[in-house]
Amino acid sequence: QSVLTQPPSASGTPGQTVTISCSGSSSNIGSNPVNWYQQVPGTAPKLLIYSTTHRPSGVPDRFSGSKSGTSASLAISGLQSEDEADYYCAAKDDDLNGVVFGGGTKLTVL
Amino acid sequence: QLRESGPGLVKPSETLSVTCTVSGGSISSYYWSWIRQPPGKGLEWIGYVYYSGTTNYNPSLKSRVGISVDTSQNRISLTLTSVTATDTAIYYCARHFSGGISSYDYWGQGALVTVAS
Numbered sequence: 664q665s666v667l668t669q670p671p672s673a674s675g676t677p678g679q680t681v682t683i684s685c686s687g688s689s690s691n692i693g694s695n696p697v698n699w700y701q702q703v704p705g706t707a708p709k710l711l712i713y714s715t716t717h718r719p720s721g722v723p724d725r726f727s728g729s730k731s732g733t734s735a736s737l738a739i740s741g742l743q744s745e746d747e748a749d750y751y752c753a754a755k756d757d758d759l760n761g762v763v764f765g766g767g768t769k770l771t772v773l
Numbered sequence: 774q775l776r777e778s779g780p781g782l783v784k785p786s787e788t789l790s791v792t793c794t795v796s797g798g799s800i801s802s803y804y805w806s807w808i809r810q811p812p813g814k815g816l817e818w819i820g821y822v823y824y825s826g827t828t829n830y831n832p833s834l835k836s837r838v839g840i841s842v843d844t845s846q847n848r849i850s851l852t853l854t855s856v857t858a859t860d861t862a863i864y865y866c867a868r869h870f871s872g873g874i875s876s877y878d879y880w881g882q883g884a885l886v887t888v889a890s
Contacts, residue, residue, distance in 0.1 A: 707880035762818035
C-alpha cells in the first residue's frame with residue numbers, strides 16, 4: 664500500500680487531455696513539492712515535473728503539474744501515442760523523514 | 774552517466790551489494806539515492822547519501838541497509854543484509870535534482886537482483 668494514492672490506470676485518445684491525480688496528506692504533498700516521473704516499460708524512470716510545476720529541459724509543455732492542498736495532478740494535453748507509459752508521483756514525507764512514491768498510473772493511449 | 778552493477782542472484786539471508794559508477798561528472802556536491810522496483814510493481818525509495826557521507830534511510834529498511842560513497846572512484850554503494858524474496862527488485866541509483874529530496878534527474882539503467890536459493 665503506497666503512501667501516495669494514484670489511480671491504477673488512465674486512458675485517452677490522441678489529442679485529448681488526460682489528468683492523473685496523486686493524493687497524500689499534510690506530511691507529504693501538503694507541505695512539500697511534488698515530482699512526477701514517466702516510465703516506459705523496460706526503462707528507468709524519467710523526471711517529468713519537478714517542484715510541483717516545473718518542467719526539466721527537453722520535456723514538452725504538453726505536460727504540466729499542479730497541487731491543491733494534499734493532492735497533486737499531472738495533466739497531459741494533446742495526448743500522443745508515445746505518452747503511453749507508467750506515471751509516478753513522489754514527495755518528501757516529513758513524518759517518515761524520507762521519500763514516498765505513488766503506486767503508479769498506467770496510461771493507455773487508445 | 775550512471776551504471777549499476779550487482780550480483781544478479783543472492784541467496785536468502787545473505788547480503789546484497791550493488792555499486793553505482795558515475796561517469797562524465799563528479800559525485801561531489803550532489804545527493805545520491807537508491808530506489809528499487811520489484812518486478813511489475815511500483816517504486817520504493819531505499820535511502821540517500823551526500824558526497825560528504827551523510828546518509829538517510831527508509832525507516833522500513835533502516836536496520837538492514839547501508840549506503841556509502843567513494844569520491845575517489847566516483848562510486849556509490851548499497852548493501853542490504855538478511856535478504857528475502859521480497860527484496861527481489863531492479864535497483865536504481867539516481868542523482869538528486871532541485872525540487873527536494875524526491876527529485877532525481879539522472880538515473881542508472883538499473884540492476885536486477887533476484888533473491889533465491
